[in-house]
Amino acid sequence: MPDGDRVIRAGAEVRLVSFSTDGGTLAGACRDSKVRIWDARSGALQRTVDWNPDDRRSLALPPGARLFAAAGPDKVIQVWDLRNGELLHRLTGHTELTGTLAFSADGAMLASSSAAERDVRLWDLPSAKQRFVLADGVGGAASLAFSPKGDLLAGSNYDTNLRVWSTRTGELLRTIEDLPVSMFALVFSPDGAYLASAGVDQTIYLWDTKHWTVRRRLTGQGQMISCMAFSRDGSLLATGGSDSNSNRNPTKVIFWDTASGAVLRQVAAAHTVSSLAVAPDGGSVAVADGQDSVQIWKARAGR
Amino acid sequence: MNSENLSRREIVEKCIVRGLLVAAVPMSQTNLLALWQKGENQAIRPTPPEVLGPFYKKGAPDTPVLRGPGDPGFPLHVSGRVCNTRGDLVEGARIDVWHADYYGKYDVQGYRYRAKVSPDARGEYAVETIMPGHYPDRPAQHIHYLISAPGHKTLVTQVYFATDPYFEGNPDRNCHKGGIVQNRESIRPVMLYEGSGAPRAAVAFDIVLEKA
Numbered sequence: 432m433p434d435g436d437r438v439i440r441a442g443a444e445v446r447l448v449s450f451s452t453d454g455g456t457l458a459g460a461c462r463d464s465k466v467r468i469w470d471a472r473s474g475a476l477q478r479t480v481d482w483n484p485d486d487r488r489s490l491a492l493p494p495g496a497r498l499f500a501a502a503g504p505d506k507v508i509q510v511w512d513l514r515n516g517e518l519l520h521r522l523t524g525h526t527e528l529t530g531t532l533a534f535s536a537d538g539a540m541l542a543s544s545s546a547a548e549r550d551v552r553l554w555d556l557p558s559a560k561q562r563f564v565l566a567d568g569v570g571g572a573a574s575l576a577f578s579p580k581g582d583l584l585a586g587s588n589y590d591t592n593l594r595v596w597s598t599r600t601g602e603l604l605r606t607i608e609d610l611p612v613s614m615f616a617l618v619f620s621p622d623g624a625y626l627a628s629a630g631v632d633q634t635i636y637l638w639d640t641k642h643w644t645v646r647r648r649l650t651g652q653g654q655m656i657s658c659m660a661f662s663r664d665g666s667l668l669a670t671g672g673s674d675s676n677s678n679r680n681p682t683k684v685i686f687w688d689t690a691s692g693a694v695l696r697q698v699a700a701a702h703t704v705s706s707l708a709v710a711p712d713g714g715s716v717a718v719a720d721g722q723d724s725v726q727i728w729k730a731r732a733g734r
Numbered sequence: 735m736n737s738e739n740l741s742r743r744e745i746v747e748k749c750i751v752r753g754l755l756v757a758a759v760p761m762s763q764t765n766l767l768a769l770w771q772k773g774e775n776q777a778i779r780p781t782p783p784e785v786l787g788p789f790y791k792k793g794a795p796d797t798p799v800l801r802g803p804g805d806p807g808f809p810l811h812v813s814g815r816v817c818n819t820r821g822d823l824v825e826g827a828r829i830d831v832w833h834a835d836y837y838g839k840y841d842v843q844g845y846r847y848r849a850k851v852s853p854d855a856r857g858e859y860a861v862e863t864i865m866p867g868h869y870p871d872r873p874a875q876h877i878h879y880l881i882s883a884p885g886h887k888t889l890v891t892q893v894y895f896a897t898d899p900y901f902e903g904n905p906d907r908n909c910h911k912g913g914i915v916q917n918r919e920s921i922r923p924v925m926l927y928e929g930s931g932a933p934r935a936a937v938a939f940d941i942v943l944e945k946a
Contacts, residue, residue: 546785569880569888570786589786611792612842631788631842655842675789676839677870 433681433699435718435726439474441467445719447706449496454711458496458513459725466492466499466513469725471710480516483509491541493534494708498556500541502529508543510556520559524552533575533584540598542584546571551586553598563601568592573630576617578640585626587614593628595643605643610636615673616659620689627668629656635670635687649692654682657704662713665689667730669716671704678703684718686730696732777819780944782917784892787878789840794830794848800863802846807836807864809932812877812893814940816853818886823857824943827883831861833876838869865895865935874900874914879941886943893939894921 443463450457450471457471464484468477480499487503498519502508508522508529527547534541541554544567551565551572570589577584577598584596593607593614612631619626620637625646629635633656635649649668657673668689672682679702686695702721709716709730718726801809816827832848834840841847847866853859866875875898881889894905894915901908901921909918925936 547783569890570790573788589788589790591790591792608792613788613790615788631791675842679870 432701432722433720433726434724435698435728436715437474437727439469439725439727441723441725444721444723445706445725447490447492448708448717448719448725449492449494449706450708450710450717451497452495452711456496457708457717457725458492458499459719460490460492460499460501466511468496468513478516480511480513482511489529489532489543491532491534492706493538494536495538498534498538500532500534502532502543504528508532508541508554510541510559520556522554522559522561524561531572531575533577535577535581535598536579537581540577540581542575542577542586544572544575544586546589551575551584551596553584553596553601562598563596565594565596565601565603567594570613573613573615574617576619576626578619578626579621579623583619583640585617585619587617587628587630589613593617593626593638595626607638607643609645615655615657616670618659618661620661620665621663622665627659627661629659629670631655631675635659635668637689647692649687651694652683652685657682658707660707660709660716661689662709662730663711664713667695667709667713669707669709669718671700671707671718671720673703678721682720684716684720684728686716686728695730696728698726698728700726778817778821778942780819781889781891781940781942782919783890784876784916784920786880786890787892789842790830790832790878790880791842791845791848794832794845794850796851797849798851798859798861800831800847800849800861805836805864807867809929809934810863810865811860811929811934811936812863812939813858813860813936814938815857816859816881816883816941816943817857818943818945824853824883824886827853827857827881827886827941827943829853829859829941830878830880831863832878833863833866834869836864836867838867868900873912874898879939881941881943883943885946887946889941889943891941892920893937895924895937896921897924 443461445459447460459467466480487501489502491500499511506525510520527545531544544551551567553563568588568590572586574587586594595605614628614630626638637647639646654672658671660669668687674680682700700720706719877893879891896905905921922937
């Protein structure tokens with residue numbers, strides 16, 4: 432199994448990772464229904480937040496790691512405050528199983544999707560009220576992402592289309608039907624100028640969010656792409672791979688220079704990469720790759 | 735539909751349209767209503783949905799033949815009829831089918847084992863392919879379907895095989911094993927026959943669409 436430059440042992444499979452805003456701690460949402468919070472420098476476990484163990488498979492852990500959401504077979508979305516372990520909200524309204532969850536950058540909104548309902552729901556978190564039900568495609572959302580300002584919500588559906596909604600009005604602003612295959616990962620650049628999408632065709636597309644045309648394609652991953660993360664200044668994009676035949680097959684993680692498209696570093700991953708987080712200082716990347724640990728890689732080899 | 739709000743004339747008309755009544759014979763409102771409700775209950779159940787999955791690809795070629803010469807895998811013929819919940823033919827239906835190859839891999843670069851077909855004038859469709867392989871993360875063999883038709887809800891579903899070792903010879907008991915199959919009806923019987931001097935498999939899969 433490939434180990435990172437540093438390894439943080441979790442004792443259970445880590446599914447999502449996120450750094451605190453100051454970079455001091457790293458949170459990992461684990462398969463044993465716990466969020467573990469480590470000292471990012473030493474890897475020492477600081478705290479553990481338990482969430483309900485009833486088979487909650489849809490999870491969201493936003494940058495900043497202040498909040499955590501989990502949805503399960505009871506069709507209720509639970510939102511937790513990771514600072515004190517408090518259950519903040521129980522969002523009810525979905526009539527079918529929820530697949531994908533995403534927080535806005537300020538934590539004030541949550542988007543949730545259900546393939547069977549063919550809808551995306553947009554929730555206001557301070558009030559825990561449902562703001563809009565947005566009609567989605569027939570396949571269910573593979574990924575949802577808010578723009579940094581929170582004015583746009585983008586969704587990639589397994590029907591292979593990308594959709595962009597206004598979070599203010601609920602209006603479907605654009606449906607992009609150009610892609611023949613599914614995009615598993617979506618993320619906006621921190622300045623909001625680009626939406627990155629990547630998935631089955633092993634290519635990363637950087638969409639200009641003004642005209643919604645492809646401004647750059649990054650190729651070279653050589654496998655399906657399961658997740659992505661930008662550094663805070665947008666200069667680095669980390670992408671994690673997935674093997675089309677099994678989530679247990681080995682994959683890789685690539686760190687790209689966003690401006691030039693050059694590969695800064697490529698590292699091995701044990702299995703499908705389920706989550707990536709770039710440290711706020713841009714110097715390292717945390718990788719969850721199906722192991723009972725988090726791999727911490729320097730963004731550039733040898734530094 | 736709220737049958738309480740139907741007039742006698744409307745009920746008689748609807749029963750005639752459905753073939754439940756040949757002419758407006760003298761009949762009490764209650765008897766007519768009972769006849770109408772019986773007809774409603776006899777409407778054909780829509781085909782239950784299954785998940786689309788991550789490997790749908792737009793732009794599959796128009797062909798009923800997915801199998802290439804010399805392809806590994808047991809030859810499989812899948813056929814059925816496309817209708818709506820009244821049993822009527824559906825105009826302009828398009829059926830996307832796709833599945834993994836014998837080794838359990840989807841072709842994501844090209845269009846191997848991906849095709850689009852249209853039902854004929856009798857509403858019937860057929861594809862010639864191979865029995866799909868197993869793959870580790872979704873260990874039951876299946877064929878994906880995406881069916882669209884004007885005026886009808888787009889149906890996303892899958893066909894599974896009762897002979898699949900995954901169901902351990904008992905699809906009734908094991909249909910929900912592993913949370914893969916949503917509906918027992920999606921697991922179809924498999925018929926073996928001899929065609930062109932070689933053993934082949936056939937599966938019947940009718941598609942019932944709901945009005946939009």
